[in-house]
Amino acid sequence: xDDSMKDLDFKDxxxxxxxxxxxxxxxxxxxLVTELADLCPAQNRxxxxxxxxxxxxxxxAERFTEVIATDASSAQIAKAKQKDNVIxxxxxxxxxxxxxxxxxLITVAxxxxxxxxxxxxxxxxxxxxxxxxxxxxxxxxxxVEGTVDTLVQDFYYQTIAPYWPAERRHVEDGYxxxxxxxxxxxxxxxxxQEFWSLDELMGYFNTWSAVKEAxxxxxxxxxxxxxxxxxxxxxxxxxxxxxxxxxxxxxGRVEGQ
Numbered sequence: 001x002d003d004s005m006k007d008l009d010f011k012d013x014x015x016x017x018x019x020x021x022x023x024x025x026x027x028x029x030x031x032l033v034t035e036l037a038d039l040c041p042a043q044n045r046x047x048x049x050x051x052x053x054x055x056x057x058x059x060x061a062e063r064f065t066e067v068i069a070t071d072a073s074s075a076q077i078a079k080a081k082q083k084d085n086v087i088x089x090x091x092x093x094x095x096x097x098x099x100x101x102x103x104x105l106i107t108v109a110x111x112x113x114x115x116x117x118x119x120x121x122x123x124x125x126x127x128x129x130x131x132x133x134x135x136x137x138x139x140x141x142x143x144v145e146g147t148v149d150t151l152v153q154d155f156y157y158q159t160i161a162p163y164w165p166a167e168r169r170h171v172e173d174g175y176x177x178x179x180x181x182x183x184x185x186x187x188x189x190x191x192x193q194e195f196w197s198l199d200e201l202m203g204y205f206n207t208w209s210a211v212k213e214a215x216x217x218x219x220x221x222x223x224x225x226x227x228x229x230x231x232x233x234x235x236x237x238x239x240x241x242x243x244x245x246x247x248x249x250x251x252g253r254v255e256g257q
Contacts, residue, residue: 024203026194026245028056028109032137035187037063039251040104041131047103049093049120050111054080056137060107061085068103070096094119098127106254109137113170117179128254134182135252138171139192139245144201146241148233155205155226163210163217174248182252190247195240202227 033056037043048057048069057069058081070091071077077088091097093108093115106124108115124134144152170178196204205211205223215221231237 024200024207025052025055026139026192026204026243028059028137028247029190029192030059030062032056032190032247032249033059033063035190035249036105036107036133036135036251039133039185039187041129042104045103046105046107047096047098047127049096049106049108050114051080051088051109052076052111054083054086054088056107056109057081057086057088058083060105064105068096068098094123096123096127100126101129103127104129104132106132106134107137108135110139110171112136112138112175112178113167121181124254130255132254133185133251134254135187136175136178136180136250138175138248140172140174140248141245142204143244144241145243146233148230148241151226151230151233155222159222159226160208160210160214163213165209168210174246175250176248178250180250180252182254185251185253187249187251190249192245192247194243196243197240198227198230198234198237201241201243 037060043064045066045068046060046064048060048067049071051057051069051071052073053076054069057067061067061083065085067083067086068089069080069086070089070093071080072090072092074090077090080086080088089097093111106128108120112120128134141156142152143149194200202223205226206221211221211223234241
């Protein structure tokens with residue numbers, strides 16, 4: 001890692017707790033990578049921006065010869081999942097450092113709402129090969145099987161709602177309100193799913209930027225209260241429940257300059 005890149009100027013909601021982020025964030029389905037790869041003119045190189053700890057990067061490596069995975073947070077990069085054909089770099093999405101016309105696919109998963117999109121889209125046009133694909137990917141509010149879901153929804157929409165950054169609204173509307181100056185491509189509906197114990201679910205909630213902000217404001221962790229409320233409904237805390245997130249993908253063709 002280039003030490004000179006450690007103090008990049010960006011909205012950093014995730015460097016603290018990077019280890020939890022790597023452990024408790026849900027995995028993207030391989031179906032997503034298959035759909036995106038099949039849209040591309042070639043599968044030589046993909047640029048995965050805002051890669052976090054590499055959840056999507058390592059899956060992209062199943063279909064692409066080389067994955068350049070960048071994140072502005074060196075703490076996230078330090079915890080990233082390793083794979084031979086994934087190269088991690090601490091870099092802003094708006095300044096990838098890659099050569100002109102050098103990538104077949106550009107992905108941004110759960111991070112496009114933090115970017116300076118005008119600068120980012122110029123970078124996309126610069127690094128994209130003719131007819132390359134850009135995909136902005138986000139997953140919405142989770143649903144948990146069984147009666148606990150009502151309590152989870154109340155936690156999201158009531159308890160924790162005041163503490164989300166303003167950019168969260170873009171996640172909730174599936175990025176439909178973000179500007180997107182490319183010829184759009186429809187991607188079939190895809191969902192993410194996990195089977196998690198109660199404490200795995202609590203670990204996921206603790207990665208939320210809103211929870212971190214609430215802890216600062218309230219002086220206690222509202223997730224601890226939620227766990228106590230959920231436990232009677234959950235039953236055995238070690239038992240796994242199905243959790244589903246709707247995936248939204250805005251994909252577009254980056255036509256030759």
